[in-house]
Amino acid sequence: MRYSLEQLETFVAVARAGSFSAAARQLGKTQSTVSAAIGNLEVDLGVALFDRATKIPTLTEAGRRLLREAHGVLDRCLALEGHAQSLSESVEPGLTLAIEIPYNVLMPAFAAFAERFPHVDLEVRHPLHGDVSALVREGEAQLGIGFAQPGYARELDFVQMGKLVMAHVAARGHPLAALSTVNFSDLRQHRRLAFSAHSERLPTTEYLDATHCWRAESYLALLEMTRAGLGWATLPRMLVRRELADGDLVELQLGAYPHTDWLLGVDLLWNKARPLGKAGSWLRAELARFKVSETDSAGHPTAF
The missing domain is CATH 3.40.190.290 (D-Maltodextrin-Binding Protein; domain 2)
Structure with missing residues (x-):
């Protein structure tokens, strides 16, 4: 598994925005870039995160479960960045x-x-x-x-x-x-x-x-x-x-x-x-x- 933090951020953005196009606008990327990131993440994880059978993609059961994990990973990254910043400021x-x-x-x-x-x-x-x-x-x-x-x-x-x-x-x-x-x-x-x-x-x-x-x-x-x-x-x-x-x-x-x-x-x-x-x-x-x-x-x- 070689997924990246950027892919996880895209996954969270799509789930929050409700569609690939809305997430793309929020992230300042093209819709095709967002779709490719989600597709690659699904390949890396070995599960489908979104059900594309409907006009608006919805989270699968696996997607709902892994969304919580993605939030946890990103939260830990923010904590790491905050800790590093405090050390750089001589705290x-x-x-x-x-x-x-x-x-x-x-x-x-x-x-x-x-x-x-x-x-x-x-x-x-x-x-x-x-x-x-x-x-x-x-x-x-x-x-x-x-x-x-x-x-x-x-x-x-x-x-x-x-x-x-x-x-x-x-x-x-x-x-x-x-x-x-x-x-x-x-x-x-x-x-x-x-x-x-x-x-x-x-x-x-x-x-x-x-x-x-x-x-x-x-x-x-x-x-x-x-x-x-x-x-x-x-x-x-x-x-x-x-x-x-x-x-x-x-x-x-x-x-x-x-x-x-x-x-x-x-x-x-x-x-x-x-x-x-x-x-x-x-x-x-x-x-x-x-x-x-x-x-x-x-x-x-x-x-x-």
């Missing part, structure tokens, strides 16, 4: 991101990136021990998204993306869930389930202490352990809204903060000494414009 083949906040808030930005750069691979990493800035500083990730820190290395630059509300929660059967107001001394008597990224380093975490502490680098692991009653945890409220609404988890009301939510800034990080390629620069700009926010306990959007 990097892949990007690595280090992320420590819940991923769901970033999906709109990722969807826009996938549409703009369909051939660029994206790797998302959980930072080792929650240190987003270290991965970006060492070049293991081109961009980092994490909870704001009081100071970054000189090589790093950042922009704040917004704020998230952190909620102190326990399972509904946990002893802390029965208390109308929870003091720090109450927390210390029960196991703490902490996300490694902010177990010690974020503002006010020095008060969230306990005799025993289990740590995890996965929010989902902490969520499941909390639902199982293994301890209390501090998690992004947007991550546990469903569990709070269903009553599986109870938000602990801290006596020290009766009128305020615990808000944490979210920063986008990059290394000033490591220039980003075309895709990385576009994604950094998109994320910088993207606002991470949610509503607080009073129903108001978190402000910058």
Whole structure:
């Protein structure tokens, strides 16, 4: 079989136009050229693609089936051309991101990136021990998204993306869930389930202490352990809204903060000494414009 892409394009054009003459006009060719291309393709494939018994050729059963295959081949050719064009424009083949906040808030930005750069691979990493800035500083990730820190290395630059509300929660059967107001001394008597990224380093975490502490680098692991009653945890409220609404988890009301939510800034990080390629620069700009926010306990959007 030595059929060509031009023959497949002609086949698709005839099927779409409904006749050889109409396809010829669309392709800018003579009708005889189109007829010859279809005839040669039928010889190469060994099947009749069109029934010529009627005045207007119609697809045979084999033609209908092979038309789908032809569309698939041509679609793959377009993808190949697009990939080659992106490489010729110095678009990097892949990007690595280090992320420590819940991923769901970033999906709109990722969807826009996938549409703009369909051939660029994206790797998302959980930072080792929650240190987003270290991965970006060492070049293991081109961009980092994490909870704001009081100071970054000189090589790093950042922009704040917004704020998230952190909620102190326990399972509904946990002893802390029965208390109308929870003091720090109450927390210390029960196991703490902490996300490694902010177990010690974020503002006010020095008060969230306990005799025993289990740590995890996965929010989902902490969520499941909390639902199982293994301890209390501090998690992004947007991550546990469903569990709070269903009553599986109870938000602990801290006596020290009766009128305020615990808000944490979210920063986008990059290394000033490591220039980003075309895709990385576009994604950094998109994320910088993207606002991470949610509503607080009073129903108001978190402000910058």
